Amino acid sequence: MANLIDANLQAKRARLEEIIKNLHELTLRIGHEEMAQTVSELRNRIFEPFMFVIVGEVKAGKSSFVNALLATGREITKAAPQPMTDTIQQIIYGEEERTVTVNKYLKKIFIPVEILKEIAIVDTPGTNTIVEHHQEITEQFIPASDLIVFVFEAKNPYRQSAWDFFKYIHGDWRKKTIFVLQQKDLANENELKVNLEGVAEKARKEGIDDPKVFAVSAKAEDEGDADSGYAPLRKYITENITGGKAPGLKLNNSILTAQTINERIADGLLLRRRQFEADTFFRQDIQETLDEQTSQSNKQVDLMVENLLLTYDGITRSKLEELKGGLSIFGLMKRSLSATFGSTPDAKTWLGNLAKDLEEELNTKMRARLNDNVIDLADSIQQMVKVIDLKIRSSETILKNDHEIFSDIAERRENVLRDLQDQFNRFVSKTENFTDEELFADRENLTPNLAAGGGIAALGVVLMALSSASVFDISGGILTTVGVLFAGFSTRGKRKRIVDGFEAEIVVGRQKLAAELEEKLKAYIANLRVRIEGNFARFDDTLAREEKNLAILEGNHVEIREELAEMVV
Template identity: 35%
Template sequence: MNGAIVDPILQRYKSAIAQLLDQLARFAQAIDNAALTRTIQNLQDNINQPFLFVVIGEVKAGKSSFINALLDSGEICEVGADPRTNMVAKIIYAQGEGYSREVHPGELREIGRPVPILQQIAIVDTPGTNSPSQKHEAITKEFIPNSDLVIFVFFSKNPYTNTAWTLVDFAHKEWRKPVIFVLQQADLADDRELQASVQYIAQEAQQRQIADPKVFATSAKLATDKLKSDHSNSDDSSENIDAGFAPVQDFIRSTITGGQGYRLKLTSNIGAAEQIVERLGNDMRLIKQQLHQDETVVARIRDRLGQGQNQSHYEIDALVERLMVQYERTIYQIKQEFRDGLSIFTLAKRSVLSIFNRKQRIETWMNDLKTRAQKELEETLDETSKEGAKRFIDGIQSMIKQLLAEVTALENDALRKTEITLPMLEYRYEVIESVKTKISALLNDETFMNCLTDTVDGVGPGVAGGGLLAVIGGTIAAVTEIVILDIIGSVFLGVGVLLAGGVLVAKRRRLIQKLDTELERNKTKFEATVSEQLNAKLSGIYDEINASFVDLYDYVEKERESLTPLIQQFEQIQRQTKTLAAAVRQL
């Protein structure tokens, strides 16, 4: 079999593909994918090498014998009764006597032979597809992306096995490689069996979207017998021996060594690049979507926190307003009782009766008024505060649960199944788990929740009761002094009740005015203090909740800075690949 590959006339496209592979190699390194980097490096090496055949088939299908017969050069690949190909063998051109060496011990052997056709093609002989060693299939798969043509060899009498078809799908569907089929050992099948086998292979290939599948029937034994007959100059004519290799050699000559080889190799290389870009495209699409989701969730978290804080401020304002209504109602009753208790006749009566009964003394009445006022005010405000606290806590708990659901929605194991292994993406899962733990801890932290309840529940009554005690206490001192001097003193010193009454009228107005003024001042202070303390506590609460998300905020910011240039780089590679592939296929 002779012929020569057409001299390179499409260097511009070859150079463009080489540049594209360089960009893909840099991208593979950027995403820390060692396997992809190795595949691309092999493609880079392959672009300058002879046309590469990869021969695949089951054990004892006759692959090695087929290669020997195809090369017309004796036993290059060892054959025998037992399965001899126990490692992948790459057969290349070599001058002199040739050589055989293990490139990867136990896995890959390189065989060099001075066969002219090997200057134009290289052949990879693989172990059986049903080899017990998983490494054999893995190495075979490594060669398929670099191949320019994949030859699948089946036993002509029994092609009805499935192990090879998995690799057919891998080569044709995943890597878009041209494939042909060979039915070996055709001398062992009769015409009917051979025709059925050819039909079966063609149908199976068409079902796998292989248009116009090429199926060849060959016999390495007949080819060897013919070669021996020719060399021995036997009188037995070998012209009538049809080993079936002529159609295979014609196909190779017309497609590989007949002028189309260079174009086919370029098409194979750009097809492999397209497949890499397509596979990466699916992964990058996931990453881009995940980045968008992360950014959206962070924006929603911040928005929910802002809305939640505004809602909590509104609830606090509403609570303060309800507290003030209860406060004013209680204070009105205190004022009314104070006015009635300071009437002339009530005071005179208490002054006289107090001589015989200490419980009737004015200061006793005032202390009782203070105690009752404080108790009533605290009970009233406490009830209102508890109601407001429940609304407040329910609102915050509901918001925290919504935030937890937002973070939980970020969990996506799909990223772990991609070919992209950036440390940033692995760290993502740690951040999400950490944030979830912190948020869940807030929900389950009784101290945190009780703190919220105690804050709302205790501020109102505490501030109001303390202020009221101060106001009434100061007023009691003034009233006691006036009553003792102006009432009791006047009655028993003979000044007269009318005079005492006249003095008291003036004093009473001032006392009532003083009480009103102090209670009003206390009301303003109460409102301001309650609002200030509750809002201050609210800010602290939301600061603590927001602190649970700081790691997520920082991560998404770094994720954006890290992935955006990578996404832009890949999108540029996608555009270049699409444009270059379209141009190569028009050659």
């Protein structure tokens, strides 16, 4: 039966080792070196004995406590009035006594003590030691520990640094902990009673329902005093850990630690997922904003064209009526008679003047209307740029760059966002981003002088030049054709041809004006939108990579979670 239990335990250990290997690969994929080292240590210690980790402040008497617990009659770990333990000392069973220095922070002591066949003891530097690296190395042992023995001075077990370290052990790693008040021989009976209850009460406040607190004296134990306090402690160890129970407890502790690490990763992944969703929403919001603002600007173009056409219609309608009246039989006869006596210009001169008036009115009134409408259109496009800039500045940050696991991811995202903001600011400040050479092709003389001011400030000038090119090319074409018609006038028989030709040119000019203005201005807006979206290329690449990475990491985490759940007895 014992062999069967042992075989089952070995199989579970092997299975757990495989799961922890996958967990280690997950931490490497995440790129968190410290967590990867923790998981590596956990994996390496699966097959080791149940591990006691002795922690506490400097001069709390930890080394003396360990020596008395081992009861070898001699000093295994150095103990002295001044702080002596400047390395971690791992005490494990060995047929022959020897010491192996692993590195300057860790040494292994092998001794042939029976209890060490079931447990290993790790004596650590003080939690308040000033020696560099010691506390961080102590903390590397905590995740792989099976029982934390927290040693306090019996006279003063309330130092804050010790309880802060306890919060790390219990809060972050959920490690089983017992409390030892060492050097009880230095405290009177009342002090001891008050401090035993005080430690128990602090432990309860930190979430331990039934704290185990022991008062011992290593000095009294070494002297063979039955009242040393070690008997109740050894009884606790025998009833709860040794006697064949340690391997199973070790396995369950390792499972719990692996679950703790995996769930810590899960918490970080949850924040990453929320950040990804917020960034995706931000990007969709930018897209919707561009859609909405582009639509608003296009509507402004439609309104601008409509207003210009109304002005155009008013001018040409008035001139058409004037032309019809002037070319009537009565009008021509009147002009012919008047011209004979020199009081009224002849028909040709009158037609020339009419053409000149038409040109002046088209230039004056349409330019004034164009100025008014370009300002509104420029404001609409500027609003698009300003809204995008505001949204970039106010994008939501959920994953902070001080996150314990994914600080590098958060920092990378922060850099991408900062670059986006800087790039967009540079984009807005450059005039060339708001001009369009294709739309100004063959119209160099109409291209505005944009040297003064720049970027979005030049938008009104650009739009005015772009609109003017269309408006006055069209009106110029009408005037040229009308001028040809008028120049060919010689008899009243050509009256109908002139009127019909003028009307036809008005219609053609109107259609061209509407089509060219709308086409070029909307093409300009569409092109500007494409340029704005070009600023988001790196951000979009980052989002695409994050989506793939999250899917892989979340899948690995869920698989490990399910496998560990199956391991729980």
